[in-house]
Amino acid sequence: MTPVQDDGVTAGPTVLRIRLGAQLRRLRESKRIGRDEAGYEIRASGSKISRMELGRVSFKQRDIADLLTLYGVTDPQERETLLTMARQANTPSWWQEFNDVLAPWFQSYLGLESAASLIRTYEVQFVPGLLQTAEYAQAVITLGHPDVSEEQLRRRIEVRRARQAILNHPDAPQLWAVIDEAALRRPIGGAAVMRLQLEALIKASIQPNVRLQVIPFTSGGHAAAGGPFTILRFPEPELPDVVYLEQLTSALYLDKRDDVEQYTTAMEHVCIEAEPPHRTEDILRQIVQEFGGSRV
Numbered sequence: 001m002t003p004v005q006d007d008g009v010t011a012g013p014t015v016l017r018i019r020l021g022a023q024l025r026r027l028r029e030s031k032r033i034g035r036d037e038a039g040y041e042i043r044a045s046g047s048k049i050s051r052m053e054l055g056r057v058s059f060k061q062r063d064i065a066d067l068l069t070l071y072g073v074t075d076p077q078e079r080e081t082l083l084t085m086a087r088q089a090n091t092p093s094w095w096q097e098f099n100d101v102l103a104p105w106f107q108s109y110l111g112l113e114s115a116a117s118l119i120r121t122y123e124v125q126f127v128p129g130l131l132q133t134a135e136y137a138q139a140v141i142t143l144g145h146p147d148v149s150e151e152q153l154r155r156r157i158e159v160r161r162a163r164q165a166i167l168n169h170p171d172a173p174q175l176w177a178v179i180d181e182a183a184l185r186r187p188i189g190g191a192a193v194m195r196l197q198l199e200a201l202i203k204a205s206i207q208p209n210v211r212l213q214v215i216p217f218t219s220g221g222h223a224a225a226g227g228p229f230t231i232l233r234f235p236e237p238e239l240p241d242v243v244y245l246e247q248l249t250s251a252l253y254l255d256k257r258d259d260v261e262q263y264t265t266a267m268e269h270v271c272i273e274a275e276p277p278h279r280t281e282d283i284l285r286q287i288v289q290e291f292g293g294s295r296v
Contacts, residue, residue: 014111016089018055018239020082024064025053027071041070056108059086094162101155105251109244112253114166116173118233120267124180125228126188127197130164131177131204136197139189167209176211178270184214184287195291202284205277213274214283229263 028038028049035046042048042063051057064086068079095102095110102110113119113130121128126140137160141153148156166172184201187194205212230244243254243263254260275283 012111012115013089013091013093014055014108015115015234015236015239016085017057017059019236020059020064020085020089021053021055022238023082024067024071027068027073028053031071033070038067038070042066055089058090061086095159098155098159101152102159103249106246108253109246109251110163112232112242112244113163115234116232117235118174118176119230120176120178120233121228121230122178122267122270123183123228125183125186127179127183127201128175128177129160130167130175131201131210132160132164133193133197133200134161135193136189139193143188167207172209174209174211176213176271178213178215178267178274180215181217181283184284185290187291191291195288198284198288198291202281202288205280205284211277212280213271213277214280215270215274216283219273229266231260231263231267 028035035049039046039049042060044063048057052059052063061083064083065079068082073079073082093107093111093114095107099107119130121130126132127136129137132140134157137157138153141148141156145152145156167175184198188197201212204210228246232242232244234241240255240257241260241264243252243260245252245254254263
């Protein structure tokens with residue numbers, strides 16, 4: 001078997017966990033060992049093995065070493081490569097300092113978002129978080145958390161701004177956002193806040209790694225009418241696309257092929273029904289005028 005290449009210098013902890021989990025699954029299945037048997041080997045349950053193989057928990061060095069022995073991995077270099085991946089996968093991420101204002105299920109999304117090479121998102125109610133201004137983000141956060149303290153509000157806005165930094169990295173992901181016209185006309189935070197937000201979207205729309213489309217009211221019903229969703233794609237070919245569905249107090253992460261294909265088809269349909277990207281700037285400027293003019 002070809003050893004897993006250790007490129008942890010560039011891959012984030014979330015991707016490393018997913019990659020290591022996938023490798024452990026392949027090793028286990030090649031030996032026809034069940035999850036319960038593997039769990040027994042590390043004094044745990046089969047469900048923990050499942051979570052490890054999905055990259056949803058941190059790794060203990062002893063557990064990885066014991067599993068590698070069980071799976072017959074004896075080559076010193078291969079063992080060290082996988083153990084190094086486990087150590088790097090446990091490296092704290094920047095958002096962990098915001099544990100007091102971030103739910104665990106959203107921290108999982110931040111890990112995937114920071115590792116993605118392509119982010120395709122469909123929004124019906126709000127401007128996507130990666131494109132929100134501080135003023136708009138404050139209004140959105142206050143709507144969802146009316147009792148939030150000033151300090152918590154400040155820290156939540158800081159998380160939004162830290163997320164947006166990925167769009168300016170040398171290896172920035174491609175962001176393809178399709179926004180319903182209703183989200184652009186809904187005066188979140190008032191007319192002045194919306195005008196600034198729309199002006200920011202105009203600037204974002206001309207970035208080389210950002211593609212914006214607007215679904216006009218005239219399009220009627222469309223394939224993604226069920227609600228907003230995001231599809232994340234990663235540069236590592238062994239990692240499947242992940243569909244992210246955010247709910248009020250939790251989120252769903254779908255990576256089964258049938259689920260991903262269904263959402264990918266829905267995304268393709270809304271992209272077709274939306275105005276083409278070259279029309280976006282004109283549409284935004286027209287809406288800006290309705291909110292009192294533009295300085296862009």
